[in-house]
Amino acid sequence: MKLLDINFEEFKEQKALLQKLKSMGMPTPKTEHYRYFGIKPIFDKEYTLSLPKTQRPEEADYIEIVDGSVVKAPKSFYIELQKNIKIDDSHYDQVYYLNHLLSERVIHIECEEDMEFKILHKHTLSNALVPYRIKLSIAPKKKVKVVEEHLVLAQDSLYFYGYDIDIKDGASLQLVQNRVSNLSDFALIAPHSIRCEKQSRFELFTFDFGTAKTLHNYHILLQEEANVDANHVIFASDEARIGNTLHIENRGKESKTTQLSRNILKDKARGIFDGLLIVKNPAKYSSIYQDSKTILLNDGAYMISKPQMEIYTEYITEATHGSTTGHIDEEALFYLRQRGIEESLAKEMIVISFLNEIFEKLGDKEIKEEFIKLYEEQQ
């Protein structure tokens, strides 16, 4: 089947979702957040729709999701497959609704305690369309850290997945999304919706390394005194198209958004950063900060960077944004070489230094080392 041929009659019980999708229409190359992604060839392909199976997970100290089915999970975890969850009614991405429509049951993980865990996604089916979704609820005042990794073994496939996250009053979530894919025929579209309640905190770190077609579309809402710190690293090569689009809405007063995007592009890769920060009228004394920087390692690589702000209040504490794209700083490179450091290592030092701010903020050595390894493999 082709995505565009889906018979929506089959889903007529899901009235609200269908209506949303109908009013927004399927994404086309003209849809703002898909404009640079090359959605048409992906949507035009023939796929076999493969819906996740329900099964009893094996016990493990992490969660493993294979093609949308939870196959491993810690025993103590409260995970259920839930129908008819409350969804975001103002997401800008129609695939969010499509994804929900196709994913009747949502994997629901409830975090009632302080906890840290890992989610491993395995994508193994070729020529398949695989939709699934995860709902994550963080109870008030709890601190949770989730690290997710993706292992891609599928070719010519399209996976839809994404989170519906609810961070309750005073709670905090650190979500580290580590996505590596070296299969150029694999596509992932991931619409996420995150609600940050009063005084909650959301830290997002995304690392996209590789050659695949990956697009993450985040809709983030901030209530009073909520705080989001979003950090994105893209290291794309070959003919990859990797992007992050975001709408972050500061809805409550004294809410705060900080966003860093660091991109390194090689070969004919295309990177997309399309971040819209919105401050609604009630969000007085909020602050928003956004900074996107890109290094192109060669001509032919291409970055689309669109940092944007919309502010609907007169009382704003800070609103700063900036975007730069360029090649490696030749003067810096020469400085290192003059000290006897060979050119390739000097380049590597500059590239790593460019990402250091994010690596250091996260304080995770493994991801930094993984990056260095990948970078060196490509030289």
Next chain:
Amino acid sequence: MKIMEIKNLHAKIGEKEILKGIDLDMFEGKVHAIMGPNGAGKSTLSKTIVGHPDVEVTEGDIIYKGKSIINMEPEERALEGIFMSFQHPVEIPGVNNAYFLRTALNAKRKHQGLKPLNAAEFLKLLKAKIKELGMKEEMIHRSLNEGFSGGEKKLNEILQMEILEPDFVILDEIDSGLDIDALKKVSEAINNMRDGKRTFMIITHYRKILDYIEPDFVHVLKNGKVLKTGGIEIVDALEKEGYKIFGDA
């Protein structure tokens, strides 16, 4: 013994010829001061010696330790012992100063067939040098030159010189922007490194540093050529009359 011989050197940056036939011999163990008006080509000469990619040599040659170096990569020249302190050191955010210095030193040690220093061994060496120079210790843990004051950047160049122990040292306006105490420290550091073998090429606009360092030769560069070579008496004449006394190239 000549350590460097510059012969009829012509060089351009972009389309503009800046060095117009430089002839200059520099000797092992000696201090060569280079003076000249703004825009004379002093920094361009330094950049040509270290192989800056902006500079294109169109004629002539640079012989260092008996070999032509004009086709060598900048890092090879550095490993052969040529060091330049930059007139404007670059800031490289995210590259830790100590890590950078250790990488540079270990590249050199590798070139010399020595085994690399580990972090602890290196830190010990570094801390001793820092103290001698009167630098703040926190500076070694900061990003390379990032947010350093003008004077701190210059001290950091001297620190690199001390750690790397080069054979041929170019100091491009090391004295500009230094306070009185820092100038003394830097001059002392340079004097301590004068061991009868190491050669210095000191570019300056001011007499003060030359009073501390006492050069063996003074060369006047103007309009891309060396107009005059002599001793410290040249500086006296310049102080009185300015560069016009040497006419135009």
